[in-house]
Amino acid sequence: MSLPTHRPILALAPMQDVTDLPFWRLMACYGGADLYYTEYFRVHPDSHLEKPILRSLDENPTGKPAIAQMIGNDIPSLVRSAKELQKHPVVGIDLNLGCPAPIVYKKCAGGGLLREPARIDAILGALRDAVSCAFTVKTRVGFESEHEFDTLLPIFQKHAIDLLTVHGRTVKQMYRPGVHANLIALAAREMPCPVIANGDVFTAADAHKWMQETAVAGVMIGRGAIRNPWIFDQIRGSSDTGVTGRDLLGYIHDLYETVTTPNTNELAQVNKLKKYINFVGTGLPRADEFLHSIRRVTNRSAFFQVCFDHLDHSEPAFSHQGADCGSE
Numbered sequence: 102m103s104l105p106t107h108r109p110i111l112a113l114a115p116m117q118d119v120t121d122l123p124f125w126r127l128m129a130c131y132g133g134a135d136l137y138y139t140e141y142f143r144v145h146p147d148s149h150l151e152k153p154i155l156r157s158l159d160e161n162p163t164g165k166p167a168i169a170q171m172i173g174n175d176i177p178s179l180v181r182s183a184k185e186l187q188k189h190p191v192v193g194i195d196l197n198l199g200c201p202a203p204i205v206y207k208k209c210a211g212g213g214l215l216r217e218p219a220r221i222d223a224i225l226g227a228l229r230d231a232v233s234c235a236f237t238v239k240t241r242v243g244f245e246s247e248h249e250f251d252t253l254l255p256i257f258q259k260h261a262i263d264l265l266t267v268h269g270r271t272v273k274q275m276y277r278p279g280v281h282a283n284l285i286a287l288a289a290r291e292m293p294c295p296v297i298a299n300g301d302v303f304t305a306a307d308a309h310k311w312m313q314e315t316a317v318a319g320v321m322i323g324r325g326a327i328r329n330p331w332i333f334d335q336i337r338g339s340s341d342t343g344v345t346g347r348d349l350l351g352y353i354h355d356l357y358e359t360v361t362t363p364n365t366n367e368l369a370q371v372n373k374l375k376k377y378i379n380f381v382g383t384g385l386p387r388a389d390e391f392l393h394s395i396r397r398v399t400n401r402s403a404f405f406q407v408c409f410d411h412l413d414h415s416e417p418a419f420s421h422q423g424a425d426c427g428s429e
């Protein structure tokens with residue numbers, strides 16, 4: 102397998118503790134992405150490739166290409182890990198230049214590296230030499246300010262990377278509104294490789310808007326896919342019916358069965374589900390009420406009762422079926 106050659110490329114975003122092997126399988130059952138990214142492998146001088154993440158690659162159930170993502174800043178360790186990862190079924194190796202968690206960026210990894218362009222230059226050069234499959238980068242547009250992208254873009258252009266994903270926010274912006282569409286469009290114009298837009302795609306209309314306004318090769322979707330796994334088919338036009346409350350209820354049942362381990366503590370199962378349900382609940386018409394109730398449940402039957410109370414209907418499930426959800 103290789104990177105998709107058709108357009109648009111629809112990618113499932115890497116999401117730590119979310120996009121593991123069972124979740125990939127679930128997404129594939131609902132239509133699925135064209136390209137899958139692993140959660141990041143933490144890379145440092147003492148690191149070993151995390152076995153559960155390797156399993157996603159070795160047993161990739163999606164039938165679609167997968168890219169292994171790394172986070173770190175130590176060049177020998179990154180080169181070593183990239184070489185090891187290429188022994189597994191990957192079409193590409195990705196470097197994370199966007200993680201906004203202070204615990205990561207304070208160590209000058211993920212989004213923290215955006216403060217040190219010379220270091221990025223050196224890392225990309227070393228990794229380009231070490232990676233014989235596709236070498237890809239996922240970046241934010243700057244650390245403090247979007248003006249930093251003027252310095253970053255020439256570095257990305259220099260290293261013959263095969264695919265660039267741009268999350269159009271700065272690290273300091275975290276997830277606040279204001280995705281810089283103009284900078285994604287700039288990258289799509291100036292980069293010699295395909296560019297994928299990322300940030301706030303919650304509906305097919307959002308994705309089509311991105312593709313028209315920025316001429317990117319595709320979109321990467323994170324939270325929008327947790328909320329609405331039909332989104333990839335909706336973008337493709339192969340699923341034109343809206344998602345009803347009952348459809349969503351069915352998905353939440355599937356999600357529960359997929360991400361929890363049977364015969365484990367029920368409270369732990371419910372708490373695990375709450376992490377996903379946060380992303381689902383924010384899209385519902387009575388989001389505050391739903392989330393308030395769901396945060397208080399402590400067992401499976403109470404969890405599904407709240408879901409049933411809000412979603413046992415044949416009306417559109419989400420308050421924004423086709424509207425823009427906050428991207429600039």
Ligand SMILES: Cc1cc2nc3c(=O)[nH]c(=O)nc-3n(C[C@H](O)[C@H](O)[C@H](O)COP(=O)(O)O)c2cc1C
Nearest residue numbers: 114115116117140141197268300301302322323324
């Ligand atoms: C729970 C969660 C975990 C994430 N983990 C990663 C990660 O491991 N690697 C990465 O590059 N981005 C990670 N991200 C960022 C997403 O890949 C994506 O860039 C971001 O959510 C914006 O896209 P969206 O608006 O479609 O969600 C994570 C995001 C979330 C919400």
